[in-house]
Amino acid sequence: MENIIKIKNAVFYAYHGVMSEEQVVGGKFECDVDIYTSFADAAKNDDLTKTVDYSEVYKFIQELVHERKFYLIETLAIHIADKLKHHFEDIHKVTVRVRKHNVPIGGVLDYVEAEVTK
Secondary structure (H helix, E strand, O other), rough: EEEEEEEEEEEEEOOOOOOHHHHHOOOEEEEEEEEEOOHHHHHHHHOOOOOOOHHHHHHHHHHHHHHHOOOOOOHHHHHHHHHHHHHHOOOEEEEEEEEEEOOOOOOOOEEEEEEEEE
């Protein structure tokens, strides 16, 4: 049986963007992650070691967001998804959404979001 663990609206201040100012000044980025895994044994035994530890996932994403600068949030989303799948063996599938507010496009919007499923 496949279950989903969701991390919603993890917020990071980072330095991603196409414009050089974005990579100097930085901005707020938000991330949602849907982790497809099986946690039936963990729930049955109330045992964290039998599932994906979402606090470890959060810390891992935080490291990824800060390890280097990306021009595109699309690239960042794919990078996070790939690294999560590789690092956490119990993740069967993952969906990552990265949002960026205050996008310099010459207009008003709430945010831009890139989503990837691996």
